[in-house]
Amino acid sequence: MSNGAQDPRLEEILEVLLSVARQEFDARAPVSDALDTVDAIATGINMVAEELGGAVTSKAKPEQAYRDLQAMQAQLAHSGKLAAVGELAGGVAHEINNPATGVVMAVALGRRTVSQLRQKLDAGATPEELEEHFTRLEELWADADEAMIRIRSVCEDLLTFSRMDDGPQVPISLNEVVRASCRLMNPSLKGSAKLELELGEPPAVMGSRGRIAQVVTNLLVNAAQAVDEDPTTQRIRVMTQEDGEQALISVEDTGPGVADEVKDRIFEAFFTTKPAGVGTGLGLALVSEIIDKHSGTMTVDRSELGGARFTVRLPGLHSEDSRVAAPGRAPVPESERPPEAQKRPRILIVDDEELLLKTYRHLLGTRYEVVVAKDGERGIEVLKGDNSFDLILCDLHMPGLDGIGLYEFLQKNMPHLLSGVVMTTGGAVSNRARKFLDETQPPLLRKPFNLKDLHKIIAQRLER
Amino acid sequence: MLQTRICSFESDPRGFVRATMSRGAELEGRDAREALESTWAVAGDQRTRVLVDMRLIRSETREAQQEFVSDYSATVCSAVGILIGSPVSRVIGNFFLRLNKHQVPTKLFNDGDAAVSWLLTNDP
Incomplete structure (x- = not known):
């Protein structure tokens, strides 16, 4: 060794x-x-x-x-x-x-x-x-x-809140979005604070309706979490107004407000001043991101109510651009109506629900000449045989060729009929359907609709 | 000349800094950082060629080695000649040379003159 x-x-x-x-x-x-x-x-x-x-x-x-x-x-x-x-x-x-x-x-x-x-x-x-x-x-x-x-x-x-994807940018009425958000949130807020709405006349803005609704909702939730739960003393105020070329939404409360030292940080993800279990610290960061995507700004300062005031500024649309999506168009004056409109109007109804087709025929048959088809393909067959219809009432969702398919057929082959199309929907709107509705903005009847709504929209379309 | 806990530094008139490790030096990360700062200071706050005499070193930690191949090290040193002698320094030198990615020319030497000659072939 x-x-x-x-x-x-x-x-x-x-x-x-x-x-x-x-x-x-x-x-x-x-x-x-x-x-x-x-x-x-x-x-x-x-x-x-x-x-x-x-x-x-x-x-x-x-x-x-x-x-x-x-x-x-x-x-x-x-x-x-x-x-x-x-x-x-x-x-x-x-x-x-x-x-x-x-x-x-x-x-x-x-x-x-x-x-x-x-x-x-x-x-x-x-x-x-x-x-x-x-x-x-x-x-x-x-x-x-x-x-x-x-x-x-x-x-x-x-449905406004279900449209959480960015989706296409469309002209939006801020007041409509704020009203819808407040209607939904009000019952939840009732135990915390009194909700006050002061709606001015803000210009329409271009954006995603669902995203803007998300902004309002998050600001409302934020305000509700900031105040003491006492609706007799606590207030949340939502305001809209015009400021130059901008549209403003502000949400303010009677809570403690935002301390100066954290103002710069409250829009950061995961930053929260709330107690553990209240808020994830994501709400304002999400709001900030959405506002950025809409080329807007958001600021926070002290409200005259005593708490925080969050102000969202969004670029307003010029008046010629601000056609907010709405069913129907301005009625054509009587003098300009074509002579054929004086005849008994013809209506094609396309819907896959046979019970509804029967009801339509029963309800409308006395006033109008009603032809029914139970899907898009049959609708096209009818139109190919005779397309002299004053109005086409078409369901958006149908098996086989749906309402969008029928609309596309009309665009390509019978564009003169497009102005007489009224779409109906049960509300479960797919991304494809949403895109279609945003782009074409046809008059839309949401199910369940009542007889009055049906007659009203038919009358509006026939008055063109 | 500048002396730290484990090393002395002096500027050689031929255009490099000589760093000599103390006998039994056990080099840790903070020592390596201090060595680089000292080299910078001795060189007159400029990048320089360095001759490191580690013949009497006892150990060198992983952190220290990483410090010597950092961006900061490349800012301080334009070329590094390492003098080895003892079997221990040879092992440490080889580990350092072969296990790390060097941003500047780095070479091991048994002979001081050869090391200086090589160093001077590199830009300051």
Whole structure:
């Protein structure tokens, strides 16, 4: 055995080597002052251990950090989503449940009234004696009708919020968006503060309706979280107005306001001054991003109500550009109406719901000449045979060739009929359909619509 | 001349800085940073060629090695000649040379004169 083999340092070097083999990289072999060959071996092994340890640690760190970040992101997204859904769901449930209850009660009362009517009829009551019951039935139906209109209105507001993708930029009325947002949020805010609306006459802006609604909603949620929960003393005020060529929305509250030292940071993601569990710190960052995308600005200062005031400024559209999407067009003066409009108008109705087709025919058949087709293809067949229609009432969503397909056929082959097209939809609007509606802006009837709406839109179209 | 915890630095009139590691020096990251700052100072706040005598060094940590191949190091040093002698310094020198990506010319030498000659072939 050589002297080197007897060197006690080799035992320690061997121990370090075994540690490295076990992937334990913290141990180090001693290096003596001799700085000789054995020390060199120890140095080499020490450096290998350190290198491997560093490599393992640096590899593990980003992986762990990435996993932590992913988990954190998922958690935040989830809590953010839950918070938003929670805020909206509260309002929507309230707004729908109340009128829905009204409908249920009206139906129940109607059933009882019908039962009473039957009993009186069986007893030989006179028409005068039955009149009271008929009047009550009419009132109940009117109540149910009004309640259904309210429900439909909530659904329409909700649809505004479902359009969360950036989508095409269209002219938007800020007042409409603010009203819709406030209608939905008001029930949720009622327990916190009194919501006040002061709507001026801001110019229309070009943008995404859903995104702007998201801005208003987030600012409302932010304000509601800032105030003490006491609607008798706390206020949230939403204002719109014109400022030069800009449209302004401001949301202010009676909360504590935003401290000067954090004003520069409140639009940063994950920054929040709220207690743990209240807010994700994403709301204002999201708002800021949306406003940026709309070439707008957002500022925060102190409100005269005492709390914070968030002011959003968006570039307004010039008057010639600001045709906000609305069904129908200005009626054509009587003198300019073509003579054929004086005849009994012809209406083509295209819808895949046969029950609806029957109802349409029943409701409209007395006033108009009604032709029905149960999908787009059959609609085209009818048109190819005779296209002398004054109005085409077409469902947007149908199996096979849908309303968009029929519209495209008309664009290509019978463009003179396009001005007489009225679309109907059940509300579940796909991205394709939304794009179509934004680009073509046809008159639109949202289901469920009542008879009055139907007659009104038909009359508007026929008056062209 | 400038002396730190583990190294002395002096400017050589031939146009380089000589850095000599103390006997038994155990070089850590902060020492490496201090060495670079000292080199910069001794060179008169300008980039320079460096001759590092590490023949008596005992150890050098991974952090120290990374500091010597950092952007800051490339700002300070235009070329680095490393003098090795002991088996330990040879191991450390080879680890440093072969395991790291160098931004400036770097070479190991057993002989001081050869190291100086090579250094002077590099731009200051």
